[in-house]
Amino acid sequence: MKNKGNKIVVFLNLKLYSLEAIYGAAYVFLDRAYVYLEEAAKSKVKVTLKGKNRLTEKGLEILRDEFLNELLNFSLREQVSKSNKKIREYIVARALSAASSAVIPGRRPMGQEDGPGRKLSEGVIPWTGERFKEKPSEKKEKIWGKDPLGIAVPWEEKYLAKKQLRKKKGK
Amino acid sequence: MIIGFDKKFYALKSIKNAAKAYEELADFKVKTDKNKITVEANNIDKDIENVFKDEFCNYVLSETKRIKSICP
Numbered sequence: 095m096k097n098k099g100n101k102i103v104v105f106l107n108l109k110l111y112s113l114e115a116i117y118g119a120a121y122v123f124l125d126r127a128y129v130y131l132e133e134a135a136k137s138k139v140k141v142t143l144k145g146k147n148r149l150t151e152k153g154l155e156i157l158r159d160e161f162l163n164e165l166l167n168f169s170l171r172e173q174v175s176k177s178n179k180k181i182r183e184y185i186v187a188r189a190l191s192a193a194s195s196a197v198i199p200g201r202r203p204m205g206q207e208d209g210p211g212r213k214l215s216e217g218v219i220p221w222t223g224e225r226f227k228e229k230p231s232e233k234k235e236k237i238w239g240k241d242p243l244g245i246a247v248p249w250e251e252k253y254l255a256k257k258q259l260r261k262k263k264g265k
Numbered sequence: 266m267i268i269g270f271d272k273k274f275y276a277l278k279s280i281k282n283a284a285k286a287y288e289e290l291a292d293f294k295v296k297t298d299k300n301k302i303t304v305e306a307n308n309i310d311k312d313i314e315n316v317f318k319d320e321f322c323n324y325v326l327s328e329t330k331r332i333k334s335i336c337p
Contacts, residue, residue, distance in 0.1 A: 113274070117330040128319035129326055131274040139274070144319060 101144045102154040104161065108137040111165055116141065118168035123161055266309060268318055270302045270325065277302055279328030287321060 106116060116139060120129040127143045134140040143157055244252065270280060277295075280302055284293040290313060294305040309317050 114333070117326075117333060120326055121330045124323050124327055128323055130319075130322050131271065131326070133271050133273055 100149055100154070101142055102158045104141045104143065104158055105134055106139045106141060106165070108139060111169055112172060113139075115165055115168040115172055118171075119161055119164040122164050123157075127157060266306045266318060268304045268306065268321065270304070270322075272297075272300050272302060274329070275302060275325055276329045276332050279325050279332050280304060282328045283321060283325045286324060291317065 116131070120131070120141070123129055123143065125146075127145055130142040130144070132140040132142070141161070143154075143161060145154065145157060149157065241247070277297065280295060284295060284304065287293070289310075291306040291309040294307075296303045296305070304321075306317065306321070313320070
């Protein structure tokens with residue numbers, strides 16, 4: 095590591111740090127420093143960090159140390175990402191398959207849309223909506239269930255008829 | 266001003282994107298060799314001449330990172 099003219103140079107071994115990790119760490123520092131990458135030797139990278147503001151020697155060393163810490167952080171993130179790749183893909187696949195098999199009310203199932211120029215292939219039952227229509231009695235029971243206390247009966251049905259009867263009797 | 270980029274670390278597309286983004290500030294010529302991509306910048310805007318190279322390099326690096334994260 096060298097520092098000269100508001101710059102500090104770090105040599106990194108590509109066997110220890112991946113290029114993705116170096117990019118990630120460099121990206122974090124773009125707002126604080128000018129970062130330049132060069133090949134130093136075979137599987138070695140020369141990273142030049144130049145402070146955007148004037149920095150002291152101590153400041154440059156802090157910049158370098160923070161860069162190295164960020165590099166470790168990105169290396170670990172990469173490692174975790176690699177080890178979790180399979181489970182992540184599995185979760186996404188499950189979520190997508192669940193979303194595609196779900197039938198949304200009021201929307202035609204996938205593959206039965208009749209857009210312009212689209213022909214229904216043989217063997218596919220054309221969409222009429224009938225298959226998904228419920229019988230009125232079924233629907234009512236599903237929505238309200240059993241109503242032993244008569245809570246679901248509208249106010250007009252329950253009281254207005256009685257009131258009108260009372261009025262007629264009064265007359 | 267001539268700026269050299271190592272092909273191992275910088276993508277050609279990112280350099281072209283950067284040159285396009287900076288086209289109002291300088292005139293660019295991009296050349297590719299076996300290992301290096303060389304950018305020749307002429308007629309650089311006087312106001313930013315002292316930081317031009319560093320800012321351009323940073324822009325290229327950020328573009329490279331963006332491109333590599335989309336299609337590694």
